[in-house]
Amino acid sequence: MKITDVEGIRLRLPEIREIGDGCQDILIIKVHTDEGIVGIGEAHSNAVVSQAILDAPMCSVSSSGLKRLLIGEDPRDINRLYDKMVKKSVTPGRRGAFMHVISGIEIALWDILGKSVGLPVHRLLGGTRRERIAVYASDLSPGTPKAAVALAEKHVKNGYKAVKLGWGQLGGSIKGDAKLVGDVRKAVGPDIDLMLDMGFPVPLDDAMKLGRMLAEHEVFFLEEPLAPDDLPGWAKLTAVSPTPIATGEKETGFRPYANLIDHGGLRIIQPDVARTGGIAETLRIATYAEARSVRVIPHCWSCDVLVAATLHVIAQLKECPYLEFNVMDNPLRTQLMKEPLRPKNGIIEIPNKPGLGIELDEKTVAKYRWAG
Template identity: 55%
Template sequence: MKITDIRTRYLRLPSPAVSGDNLQDLLIIEVLTDEGIIGLGEVHTNPDAARAIIDGSGYHTSSRGLREILVGEDPGEIGRLWDRMYALTQSYGRRGLAVHAISGIDIALWDILGKALGKPVYQVLGSVRRTSVPAYASDLTPPGHDEAIQTARRHVDAGFRAVKLGWGALGSDIAADIELVRRLREAVGPSIDLMVDLGMPVALDDAIRLGRALADYGVYFLEEPLSPDDLDGWRRLVDQSPTPVACGEKETTRYGFRDLMERGGLRIVQPDVARAGGITECLRIAALAELHRVRVIPHCWSSDILVAATMHLITTLSDCPYLEYNAMEQPLRTQLITEPIRPRDGIVHVPEGPGLGIELNEEVAGRYEIR
């Protein structure tokens, strides 16, 4: 089998607005083969920029476009192709955007391999430890405390046993954040796991203050109160916060996660399969985390393409208590595949069909595609 082309499809809601919801637009990846098998993936980043990485030409050995690197290659040689993409984009890549684009293609290559073998990706990966996992409802923080409490209660009533609120006004007033968490705990009771995601960094002293205060309310983890580059700050925060802290959605490759674990001291890392390097690199990150006895709870805030890819990864993880589940109601989240992935009693099951086990809803994709 040979790769014949890579298609990029840019989907966007009619009236996007700057906010913490980065599923207002989406870049879908389709890897085509000479045997008619099409692999499906997505890139979790700026779509226009990622499209340029994939579609662009390049004549310097280490500054090439991903399509020209891959056309004519055997899609089943996934590890070799990952290394080739990484090596031939090193002049402008190595971290960040280029790895985001590689991630989407890598997901699609695993989809092809599973389809070619007639097996779901998790069976091809081997080392199956689970085929289902509890999901935590992940949502943006409404502007008012009463609205936030209503949001959390709605997710608990829907069957989720864990809820994360993030971004929004969080981080602008630490005392108000602590009061919100106090009220959330009072509203949902002691048996629900609560997570808090600041999204953007605050001062180290404020992060330490939060870490100490939120421990009184049993917060499961405090996410991204610091920049992923502030490795010394993470080390100090981990040492002083009784609340577990987590980071990783903005990091890429095993090298970045090695720094978070070894220099930053992180005990929970959150690689995003559509950013950190795809399934291939997330397996490497997970192996490194297991060596360091660090828990992996992947970041997963996008369409059901990413949910499916993340679930296949989670089947292999030695220690993963939750799937992050974007609980927002908007079409690119809820309608993009023909059989949407939904929790049952708060539990999500890995898709069982060949490859990723999902199929794109072409009517919905066509409705939002920017041609």
Template identity: 40%
Template sequence: MRITEVEPLVLRLPDVDVTRADGTQDAFLVRIHTDEGIVGLGEADTSPYLARTMVEMPSSHSIARGFRELLVGENPLEIDRLWRQMFLGSYHYGRAGAALHVISAIDIALWDIAGKAAGKPLHELLGGARVGEVRVYASEVMPETPDEVRRIAERIVDEGHTALKLGWGPLGGDLRRDEELARTARDVLGPERELMLDGGMAYTVKSARDLLRRLEDVKLYWLEEPLAADDYGGYRRLSDAVSVRIAAGEADSGIAAFRALVEQGHIDVLQPDLARCGGCTVARQIAALAYERGVEVVPHCFSSGVGVAASLHFVATLDRPTFAEYSVADSPLVGRLLTEQFTFRDGKLTVPSGPGLGVELEQGLLERLRVP
């Protein structure tokens, strides 16, 4: 089998609010075509226009290659070798950031091809599923007012979710307001549901400690990314000083960053985004690291249904699966981009069982949102 085309897809909603930290307003997908008719699908949570350029661009020299040129003619089943080839071929402009995001999308698509070629779901190729359903936490951007928080929390309770994360938005600007917003969410959720906060890198070590002291009786499941992504010293001081789990990793790519979060930052929950970290190939390394060091792994995913599918397969293979993230943002990229929606029951999503990712794109919506 050989790769015949690497097709980048940029999707964008008609109206984008750039003041919101909301990754469901546009998307970058990739389809990898083969000479046997198998097409693999992947996603990168990144700047879609920049990602498309990295695929389509002509190569400058041996370590500044365009990804299409690197891959056409290759065997898509040689995933590890192609991952290293892409990493080295983009070394001059990559090694992290957007280049690793694009490698993530391509890697997911290659694993999708491998599953389809074998007639097996992705989780079987990744080591086998421990569970057939994955508990998810509903995820939404923190609004400005307690009334808006109450409406979101009431909606997710009515829908049957057992956990809610709210993040970014106004958090970090005023601790009294942060406390009020979090308490409003807890009042609606009750004691039986989990509540997480995503600090959006808006806190200092001292202000994060103060917030957790104020919210001690609110019983947060975790405080996510209150500090800059690579502030390992700050994370260590914070994690060592509080009892609430500290989570981080959504912004990181490559295994070294996650090892630093554990060993230097003393993080309790690693949050690799399969559409950023390096795809399934690096996610497997992160899972092994987490198992060895006894920390939790909960993948970040605030993008399209393609990313959700990859996350579900990954979490199903973990030795100690807890949660996957599931955006409840009102975006067609989350809820309507796939031909079949995920099965949600009792706070859990069923892991897809079809070959590869087990999902297909809804072509009508794809063409309406596609940017030429």
């Protein structure tokens, strides 16, 4: 089997809002083969930049666009092609957007392999450790405790057993953020897991205070209160915070996670499969984390391509309490698949059809396709 084309498909909502929703302008990747099998992936990044990374010509031995590296190759040689893409783009790549696009391609290669043998990706990875998983409802935080309570109550009523509030209007004052969480805790009771995602960094002193204040409300984790690269800050915060600290959604490749675990003291890491290098790289990160008793709860905040890829990864994890599930209303999330991946009563099934187990709804693709 040979790769004949790597197609970037940009999908964009008619109106882009300046909010923490990374699923408004996305790049779906289709890897075409001479046997008619098409693999689907997603690069969770900036779609225009990702398209350029896909299509760029060779500039030097270590600076190449990615598509040209794959044409004529056997798509089933996933690890070798991953190494080739990383090596040949290492000068402009190494971290960030190049790794996001490599991730999207890698996911599509797994989809091809699964479809070529008629098995779901999780079966190819060694079989699943679970057939379904609880999800946490992940939503943008309103600015007032009253609105946050109403939002959390709505998700609990819809069957979710865990709710994360993030970004939105958090970060104004840590006392305000702690009160918001306290009011939500009072409203939903002790049996619902609550998470808080700051999104943007606050001063280290504030992060430490927040970690202490949230403990009173039994918060499951406090996410990204510091800058992604602030290893000394993470080390100081994790040393004193009684609330577990989580981070990692903006990292790419294996080494940053090893550093967060070994030098930052993180007990929860959140690799994003469509950013960090794809399915196999996420599992390499997970193996390292599990050997150090660190939890992996992947970041998953885009369309159903990422949801499917993440579920196949989660199927392999020794321990994982939740899939992050984006509950915002957005047609690129709710209408992109012929059979959308949706939880029932807060539980979602691991896809069981060949490959990723998803099929794009081409009508939705045509509606939101953007060539501008």
